[in-house]
Amino acid sequence: MPELPEVETVRTGLQRLLPGKMFKTAASDTPKSFPNAPEDVKQFLIASKVVAVRRRAKVLMIDLSTDHTLVIHLKMTGQLVFRSPTVSFGAGHPSDSLINPLPDKSTRVEFSFDDGSKLFFNDQRKFGWVRLMPTAEVPNIDFMKKVGPEPLDDRFTAAQFTERFARRRNTTIKAAILDQTVVAGVGNIYADESLWGAKIHPATLVRDVPPKKFSQLFTELQTVLRLSIEKGGSSNRNYVDAEGKKGSYMKFARVFRREGQACPRCGTIIEKTRVAGRGTHFCPHCQKLV
DNA sequence: CACTTGACCTGTCCGC
């Protein structure tokens, strides 16, 4: 799913819903999704309280009162959905039929809190994971040590953004912007959207991108990420927020999954191809290959 | 080190 705007939307929802709640039970259907030892779960999760919910790149962190953290990666199809026992509109109310019952077939981990509310980790493809670890160790996991700056961090400048690409001169700009060590949180949707905004063909080699284009790309990337956060993210397939609701960014997408439609800037038909092993959408008129 | 490709899974869609 889940690129930066989607994970940030989930984080915002969980930060509103979870702090102060006390974990009562945790159960997983597959060790792959939640590989922690049962004794650690018993000692550091059960009876702990949620302190805060953080995000770094596409990783969510639920900090606990035991100085431990639930670290979560949703990968392609992960969801974190919160359900309170009072969510029902009332017996027989028509809106109740719209709420899908959980757990369902894709539920991998089910947490319950002492007030009867629950948190479901659903993941159709089982690529995602939840891990419990000491809060102090989170920055030491390989991914956290290597991941690049947050693109929406005020202190991150266009000059620094440009410099991050120096290591990836001989690959395509699409591969480079998807590289989490260059910049954090960009996935296939916002790569295509921002490259369209900056009028760069996705298959352009980094070394052939004019220097001033990196500044434009930085601005466009920030613009699409902010817009998507405002719209609650993109629900292309599985993605939903912490309350199970879809995001609406796809209504505003200019190229992503819009092959065969007119480019909103020039009217040329949008094409779909394959770059860096990923489906890639672009306007052949606005985004010329150098 | 930089770069590419395949693997990890399940579900859906498209062409025959």
Place this chain on the structure above:
DNA sequence: TGCGGACAGGTCAAGT
């Protein structure tokens, strides 16, 4: 309607 193959928001490990 059934079946095979390609493809789907993301990382990783292993190869060159």
